[in-house]
Amino acid sequence: MVPQAKLMKGTANSLLLCLLSQQPMYGYQIIKELERRSAGYFRFKEGTLYPALHRLEKAGLVMGRWRLLPSGRQRKYYHITDKGHRMLVEKRSQWQNFLAAMNLIIEPASN
Amino acid sequence: MVPQAKLMKGTANSLLLCLLSQQPMYGYQIIKELERRSAGYFRFKEGTLYPALHRLEKAGLVMGRWRLLPSGRQRKYYHITDKGHRMLVEKRSQWQNFLAAMNLIIEPASN
DNA sequence: TGATAATACCTAGATTACCTATGTATATCC
DNA sequence: GGATATACATAGGTAATCTAGGTATTATCA
Secondary structure, three states, X not given: OOHHXXXXXXXXXXXXXXXXXXXXXXXXXXXXXXXXXXXXXXXOOHHHHHHHHHHHHHOOOEEEEEEEOXXXXXXXXXXXXXXXXXXXXXXXXXXXXXXXXXXXXXXXXXX | OOHHHHHHOOOHHHHHHHHHHHOOEEHHHHHHHHHHHOOOXXXXXXXXXXXXXXXXXXXXXXXXXXXXXXXXXXXXXXXXXXXXXXXXXXXXXXHHHHHHHHHHHHOOOOO
């Protein structure tokens, strides 16, 4: 297991909601976009992403819509829902709290 | 599962190594100390901490030594090893890289 | 004195969200 | 026509958390 893998737990959903809050995207695009924006750091595996999107959809946080391209290829675009937006706000807050606590331990201001 | 739980994965070991790099501690003390220093945020469960300490010991990153108090009570103090110190340096670096990547996604500088 | 809380260690089993590996299919490039 | 990129999907393995339970000693307080 790569080191990131464990750190990813708990943040993967936030990353997905964050991306989709900016614009609808399809799975393959999400993988590429996360890699691009993180300067190569995030490389979501398909076995991670697709089940994650399905879980988010089942939870009503995103909605997938198939779109047929002129080429005949199918893509499933995921849109964030209102519930997803609210969850993102909460996730962001949780992340900030976690960060604050981490900083108190791993970068003690003074002792 | 509380929201922290998932975020904890991958950082729990770093937190433990970080604490123990400052001074040897015993399990119960670690729980209390993490809670105190994080202003109540981190509340390690015993079922999380003790197995984690045992894993760290098995990996040669820490070493536990029983100490008998005058009262007759036994405590197991964990000391960080040289290998543990080196691991801590690496963990800190991994954490910083992860943070940097997260910030690129969840707080885009400009797009 | 006796009950309760705090201290101090431990483990078993459930859960969950990653990963690897694999499958299918189309499009593009040389 | 063969390799690579695009595009979705699932099955099963793994690992680290949690819940829940156990044992035992010490301190507090009614």
